[in-house]
Amino acid sequence: DRSPSRGLGDVYKRQSLYSMDRTVSLWYNTPADEWMKALPIGNGRLAAMVYGGVERETIALNESSMWSGEYDEHQEQPFGKQKLSELRNLFFEGKLVEGNRLAGKYLRGTPHSFGTHLPIGDLKLDFIYSGKGMTDYRRSLSLNEGVSKVSYRVGDVRYTRESFSTNPDDVIVMRMSADKKKSFSAILSLDLLRDAQVTTEKNQLIFSGKVSFPKLGKGGVGFEGRIAVNAPRATVQLDADKIKINDADELTIIIDIRTDYKNEQFKDLCRETVNKAAVKSYKALRTRHIKDFMPLFERVSLNIEGEESFEQLPTDERWQRLKSGKADEGLIALFFQYGRYLLLSSSRSNSPLPVALQGPFNDNLACNMCWTSDYHMDINTQQNYWIANVGNLAECNLPLFKYIEDLAVHGAKTARVVYGCKGWTAHTVANIWGFTAPSAAIGFGLFPTASSWMASHLWTQYEYTLDKSFLAETAYPLLKGNAEFLLDYMTESPDGKYLMTGPSISPENAFRYENTYLCASMMPTCDRVLVYETLNSCMQAASILNIDEAFQDTLKQALSKLPPIRLRANGAIREWFEDYEEGVPNHRHTTHLLALYPFSQISLEGTPELALGARKTIEGRLSAKNWEDVEWSRANMMCFYARLKDEKEAYNSTPVSYTHLRA
Numbered sequence: 001d002r003s004p005s006r007g008l009g010d011v012y013k014r015q016s017l018y019s020m021d022r023t024v025s026l027w028y029n030t031p032a033d034e035w036m037k038a039l040p041i042g043n044g045r046l047a048a049m050v051y052g053g054v055e056r057e058t059i060a061l062n063e064s065s066m067w068s069g070e071y072d073e074h075q076e077q078p079f080g081k082q083k084l085s086e087l088r089n090l091f092f093e094g095k096l097v098e099g100n101r102l103a104g105k106y107l108r109g110t111p112h113s114f115g116t117h118l119p120i121g122d123l124k125l126d127f128i129y130s131g132k133g134m135t136d137y138r139r140s141l142s143l144n145e146g147v148s149k150v151s152y153r154v155g156d157v158r159y160t161r162e163s164f165s166t167n168p169d170d171v172i173v174m175r176m177s178a179d180k181k182k183s184f185s186a187i188l189s190l191d192l193l194r195d196a197q198v199t200t201e202k203n204q205l206i207f208s209g210k211v212s213f214p215k216l217g218k219g220g221v222g223f224e225g226r227i228a229v230n231a232p233r234a235t236v237q238l239d240a241d242k243i244k245i246n247d248a249d250e251l252t253i254i255i256d257i258r259t260d261y262k263n264e265q266f267k268d269l270c271r272e273t274v275n276k277a278a279v280k281s282y283k284a285l286r287t288r289h290i291k292d293f294m295p296l297f298e299r300v301s302l303n304i305e306g307e308e309s310f311e312q313l314p315t316d317e318r319w320q321r322l323k324s325g326k327a328d329e330g331l332i333a334l335f336f337q338y339g340r341y342l343l344l345s346s347s348r349s350n351s352p353l354p355v356a357l358q359g360p361f362n363d364n365l366a367c368n369m370c371w372t373s374d375y376h377m378d379i380n381t382q383q384n385y386w387i388a389n390v391g392n393l394a395e396c397n398l399p400l401f402k403y404i405e406d407l408a409v410h411g412a413k414t415a416r417v418v419y420g421c422k423g424w425t426a427h428t429v430a431n432i433w434g435f436t437a438p439s440a441a442i443g444f445g446l447f448p449t450a451s452s453w454m455a456s457h458l459w460t461q462y463e464y465t466l467d468k469s470f471l472a473e474t475a476y477p478l479l480k481g482n483a484e485f486l487l488d489y490m491t492e493s494p495d496g497k498y499l500m501t502g503p504s505i506s507p508e509n510a511f512r513y514e515n516t517y518l519c520a521s522m523m524p525t526c527d528r529v530l531v532y533e534t535l536n537s538c539m540q541a542a543s544i545l546n547i548d549e550a551f552q553d554t555l556k557q558a559l560s561k562l563p564p565i566r567l568r569a570n571g572a573i574r575e576w577f578e579d580y581e582e583g584v585p586n587h588r589h590t591t592h593l594l595a596l597y598p599f600s601q602i603s604l605e606g607t608p609e610l611a612l613g614a615r616k617t618i619e620g621r622l623s624a625k626n627w628e629d630v631e632w633s634r635a636n637m638m639c640f641y642a643r644l645k646d647e648k649e650a651y652n653s654t655p656v657s658y659t660h661l662r663a
Contacts, residue, residue: 024142024143024144024297024334024337025140025141025142025143026039026140026141026143026315026334026338027138027139027140027141027314027315028052028138028139028140028314028315028316029137029138029139029314030137030139031051031052031053031054031137031139031150032050032051032052032053032139033051035049035060035363036363037051037316038050038051038052038058038060039052039139039140039141039148040141040342040345040361041141041146041147041148041163041164041165041172041345042165042345042346042360042361043165043166043167043170043172043345043348044064044167044345044346044347044348044349044350044351044399045063045064045065045170045348045350045351045352045360046061046062046063046064046165046170046171046172046255046256046257046360047061047062047063047064047165047345047346047359047360047361048060048061048062048163048165048172048255049361049363050148050150050163050174052139052148052150052161054127054134054137054152054154055126055127056124056125056126056127057124057125057127057150057161058122058123058124058125059122059123059125059163059172059174060119060121060122060363061119061120061121061122061123061172061225061255061257062119062120062360062361062362063120063223063257063258063259063360064117064346064351064352064353064356064360065221065259065261065262065352065353065432066117066118066119066120066194066211066221066223066257066259067115067116067117067118067211067220067221067259067261067431067432067433068115068116068118068211068212068213068216068217068219068220068221069113069114069115069116069213069216069217069218069219069220069431069432069433070113070115070217070218070219070220070433071113071433071434072111072112072113072114072217072433072434072435074110074112075109075110075111075112075414075435075436075437076109076110076413076414076417076418076437077106077107077108077109077110077417077418077437078417078418079106079107079417079418079419079420080417080418080419080420081419081420081421082420083106084419084420085491087099087102087103087106087107087503088491088502088503088522090102091502091503091520091521091522092493092494092522096513096514096518096520096521097513097514097516097518099503099520100442100503100518100519100520103442103446103503103520104441104442104520107418107438107442107446107503107520108438108439108440108441108442108445108446109427109435109437109438109439109440109445110437110440111217111435111437111439111440112217112218113216113217113218113219113433114216114217114372114374114429114431114433114435115213115216115217115219115220115374115431115432115433116213116216116367116372116373116374116431117356117357117358117362117367117372117373117374118193118194118211118213118362118364118367118373119193119362119363119364119367120192120193120194120223120225120257121190121191121192121193121194122190122191122192123188123189123190123227123253123255124187124188124189124190124191125186125187125188126186126187126189127184127185127186128184128185128186129154129155129157129159129183129184130154130155130157130180130182130183130184131154131155131156131157131183132154132155133154133155134152134153134154135152135153136151136152136153136158137150137151137152138150138151138152143297143334143337143338143340143341144293144294144297144298145164145290145293145294146164146165146289146290146293146294146297146341146344146345147162147163147164147286147289147290148162148163148164149161149162149163150162156180157178157179157180157183157184158178158179159176159177159178159183159184160176160177160178161174161175161176161177162174162175162286163175164286164289165345166285166288166289166292167289167292167293167348167350168288168289168292169273169276169277169280169285169288169289170256170273170277171254171255171256171273171274171277171285172253172254172255172256173252173253173254173255173277173282173285173286173289174252174253174255175250175251175252175253175282176248176250176251177249177250177251178248178249178250180249181233181249182233182234182247182248182249183248183249184248184249185234185244185245185246185247185248186244186245186248186251187242187243187244187245188205188227188229188242188243188244188245188253189205189241189242190205190207190241190242192207193364194209194211194212194223195209195210195212196208196209196223196225197209198240198241199240199241200238200239200240200241200242200243201238203228203229203230203236203238203243204226204227204228204229204274205226205227205229205241205242205243206224206225206226206227207224207225208222208223208224208225208267209222209223210222210223211223213367215368216372219433221259221260221261222259222260222266223257223258223259223260223266224257224258224266224267224270225255225256225257225258225270226255226256226257226270226271226274227243227253227254227255228253228254228255228274228275228277228278229243229245229251229252229253230251230252230253230254230278231245231248231250231251231252232250233247233248233249233250234246234247234248234249234250234251235247252282254274254277254278255274256270256273256274256277257270258270258273261352261432262352293344296344296393296395297337297340297341297344299392299393300337300340300391300392302333302336302337303333304329304330304332304333305329306327306328306329306330307327309330310328310330310331311330315331315334318331319331332654335654339387339391340387340391340393342359342361343355343384343385343387343388343391343393343396344393344396345360346359346360346361346384347384347385347388347396347397347399347400348395348396348399349395349396349398349399351398351399352399353399353403353432354375354381354384354385354399354400354402354403355381355384355385355399355400356373356374356375356381357371357372357373357374357375357376357380357381358373359384374429374430374431375403375429375430375431376428376429377426377427377428377429377430377447377450377451377453377454378428378444378447378450378453378507378508378589378591379507379589379591379632379636380632381400381454382453382454382456382457382598383632383635385397385400385457386598386639389460389461389463389464394461394464394465397457397461400454400457401457401458401461401474401475401478404454404455404457404458404478405474405478406434407424407426407430407434407436407451407454408424408478408481408482409424409434410426410434410435410436411424411425411426411436411451411485412424412481413436414426414427414436414437415485415488415489418437418438419448419485419488419489421485421488421489422484422485422488423481423482423483423484423485423486423487423488424436424451424481424482424485425448425451425482425485425489426448426450426451426454427439427445427446427447427448427450427451428444428445428447428450428507428508429444429445436451442505442519442520443505443508443510443519444505444507444508445505446503446504446505446519446520447504447505447507448485448489448501448504449486449501449504449526449527449530449531450507451482451485452482452486452530452531452533452534453530453533453594455478455479455482455534456530456533456534456537456598456599458474458475458478458479458537459475459479459533459537459540459541460598461475462475462541468544468545471541471544471545472545475541476538476541476542476545476547479534479537479538479541480538480542480548480551482534482538483534483535483538483555486501486531486534486535486558487535487554487555487558489501490531490558492561493522493563497561497563498523498561498562498563499531499558499561499562500522500523500563500577501522501523501524501527501528501531502520502521502522502523502524502527503520503521503522504520504521504523504524504527505519505520505521505524506519506524506525506526506575506576506589506591506592507526507589507591508587508589509575509582509583509584509587509589509591510583510584511575511576511580511581511582511583512580512581512582512583513580517583518583521576521577521578521580522577523563523577524575524576524577524591524592525565525566525573525574525575525576525577525591525592525595526575526591526592526594528562528563528565528577529565529592529594529595529599529601530594531562532559532562532601533599535555535558535559535562536555536559538555539552539555539556539559542555563577565595565601565602565607565610566579567609567610567613568613570616570620571612571613571616572613572616572617572620573592573593573595573602573610573613573614573616573617574592575591575592585620585621585624586621586624586625586626586627586628587621587628588627588628588629588630588632588633589633590617590618590621590633590636590640592617593614593617593618593636593640595610595614596611596614596640596643596644597636597639597640597642597643598639600643602614602643603643604644604645611644614640614644615644618637618640618641621637622637634653637649637653638650638653638654641653
């Protein structure tokens with residue numbers, strides 16, 4: 001049933017479920033010895049990486065709103081339409097060097113307290129066992145249940161630990177059990193990355209503080225975390241900053257962490273959430289979690305038949321086999337499902353924020369690098385959500401749409417102050433504090449159509465769900481606001497033939513011009529593609545809703561004046577309006593191929609000449625010396641080849657991508 005009158009609620013209820021006859025899981029026969037080898041669990045807000053240690057268990061804790069920074073009223077430099085027009089004249093007159101110099105000076109943002117998402121730190125559990133000698137170890141992550149499990153023997157006692165992050169009860173739960181009484185003791189302590197006061201009371205380990213990360217400006221959220229323990233038949237001792245459990249055979253741990261991001265009562269909420277969960281049985285918490293998680297995950301099954309199944313091998317061994325060139329079609333199917341699992345664990349309909357650059361699984365590396373763990377809207381944020389509708393997880397998009405609503409509010413000020421335009425815009429990087437200005441450097445930041453790329457997800461959601469209420473109440477107002485910006489922002493080319501954006505960039509690349517490297521130009525190809533997507537989807541939406549007839553005509557006229565996607569002299573797709581020489585031929589970004597994927601302005605059937613040009617572009621990138629072959633750029637290549645219906649090359653890129661992964 002794809003009736004246009006159907007709402008999102010009906011969509012979600014009617015989507016067929018697939019009952020899997022076996023667990024879809026990753027499994028290993030050794031504990032993780034580093035963060036990258038730990039197993040992720042998440043409920044869309046709270047997340048953890050579970051190491052599965054025997055003598056010491058480490059659980060790396062994260063919460064999606066654990067951010068440094070604060071609102072920055074002075075993030076933009078005022079510029080305006082008159083100055084923008086004067087700057088554009090330099091570009092139209094061929095004075096690109098001077099134009100880039102002035103754009104770099106006046107069209108850059110001025111962030112003072114940008115901030116970043118930050119990890120919280122580790123919960124440590126040090127165990128003392130009644131026996132000696134560990135055997136029969138297994139560590140696993142059930143993707144369809146969302147449960148991490150560790151089992152092993154020490155001496156003649158079987159120990160089992162399960163961990164999950166439950167959305168219905170909004171806590172992380174871990175339970176350890178033994179098949180003999182009084183067979184283990186444990187010490188719970190914290191190794192935090194944030195400054196916090198740690199106390200204990202009523203069988204709870206409590207930590208509270210305020211985020212400080214001066215590297216990226218002042219400000220940060222206040223936070224509180226509570227870790228409750230329940231160990232029936234054991235002795236529980238509270239020390240100043242740790243909890244000791246002696247002679248136990250069962251231990252349940254309940255964890256919640258809250259911040260004051262849009263939540264003044266965060267401490268009360270943290271306490272109430274933990275206390276409510278703590279009085280429930282472990283079985284009740286687990287059952288409720290699986291009842292919530294499994295139906296969503298099991299909407300999609302994927303089976304790629306191969307000559308042999310390798311499920312009997314640990315997942316890390318399967319990775320190594322594949323990297324060495326041996327076939328394992330089942331692992332590729334598992335990889336697809338793992339992507340769905342990660343989104344489902346990171347972004348739920350009630351999540352306070354969408355998935356950031358590293359998602360909620362923050363290893364404390366990206367936030368300390370120059371790009372930080374923010375929202376990168378020149379591919380990364382969008383790519384995090386590409387699997388949502390394809391993977392039948394439309395609800396996972398809802399936090400993204402709430403975030404776009406927030407971008408539109410702050411982006412209206414940026415549109416007005418920077419460009420003197422109506423509507424709303426946003427650029428390459430954003431945070432949770434309303435940063436929508438260009439970045440501090442235009443080479444990666446002068447990308448106002450990042451807003452249009454984000455807005456395209458609204459239209460895609462409608463295409464998959466046909467929810468007219470969503471289209472009318474959420475998607476269309478945001479699309480219209482972005483379209484209004486683009487219509488006001490674009491200018492005619494000197495010959496009057498085309499409407500053009502600019503100066504702006506093709507993220508994060510540069511071109512050669514007069515013995516130098518420049519980044520800004522008029523109407524780079526990515527802008528043309530994204531302007532088309534916003535104007536066209538906005539026009540279709542208005543037509544479906546039978547509103548704004550005059551605005552539809554304006555959109556139609558503007559679409560007719562967009563320049564075509566053009567080829568270079570060598571047959572590849574132009575990255576810029578003019579046939580400039582690529583400054584970085586091995587660059588990881590291929591934003592000029594957005595027309596091929598995720599959009600469909602280039603296709604084998606509709607634009608065969610441009611499809612050949614896209615292939616030429618892809619081959620040029622892949623053959624360039626030291627091509628920047630990173631995870632997301634390789635994923636792009638798989639998608640590009642799939643759109644070109646070249647299953648062989650798409651498949652060949654799949655094992656290559658695994659060389660970037662840690663088993």
